Amino acid sequence: MVELKSPAEIDRMRVTGRFVAEVLGELRARAQVGVNLLDLERHVRERIRERGAQSCYWDYAPSFGRGPFRNTVCLSVNDAVLHGLPFDYALRDGDVLSMDLAVGIDGWVADAATTVIVGTPAAEDQHLVRATEDALAAAIDVARPGNRVGDISAAIAAVARGYGYRVNTEFGGHGLGRTMHEDPHIANAGQPGRGYRLRPGLTIAIEPWFARTTDRVVTDPDGWTIRSADGSRTAHSEHTVAITADGPEVLTVAA
Secondary structure (H helix, E strand, C coil), X not given: CCCCCCHXXXXXXXXXXXXXXHHHHHHHHHCCCCCEHHHHHHHHHHHHHHHCCEECCCCECCCCCCCCECCCCEEEECCEEECCCCCCXXXXXXXXXXXXXXXXXXXXXXXXXEEEECCCCCXXXXXXXXXXXXXXXXXXXXCCCCXXXXXXXXXXXXXXXXXXXXXXXXXXXEECCCCCCEEEEECCCCCCCCCCECCCXXXXXXXXXXXCCCCXXXXXXXXXXXXXXXXXXXEECEEEEEEECCEEEECCCCX
């Protein structure tokens, strides 16, 4: 069931979204050559504790994972793209690191992801990251009252095709608000004019992610980390967006 939020409830989600954006910005600055993924995880834990927030990931046990998830941020390196478990790994020059963070504050959730290239960037990795960012921007632009979920999905897929990438539809965006995952599901490819009609008060996470040379994925033995099936590099971009009468509002931006 889709739950529409009141303006006051969106205001509360905006508070959470700003915190998520701030922490992701700190992680982007910290993601340097030689930094251990566990140090990034510790930073997020401390920031959540200081803020009195709640991690949406800690103890999360969905059907697609081997729960419970016992970390506060997903850190996915190179061919890993989603649900990456932080582990004892020091970042290397040229690594592609996707960071996904979902947090609740006073009962309201926000979710966002960003991908950073550590140290010296390769042109093909920059191209991949830019594709996810452009797809996210295109999807947000059509997230307007009267359009449909399929319009968002189609916008993502069109950008992917323009960049030369194929799209996986197993994992995508979703509604959120009081919990991290609500209806509707938002695939990263679809037909325009199809699906749930967007209405003011709908709050959704839009999250295009692509692999360089495949649309198939495999899951690590840890039961969580999702990788490209052929080992090619990946990237992921995500924002929490509110549908308003005036158009889309990105909630996961720093103040």
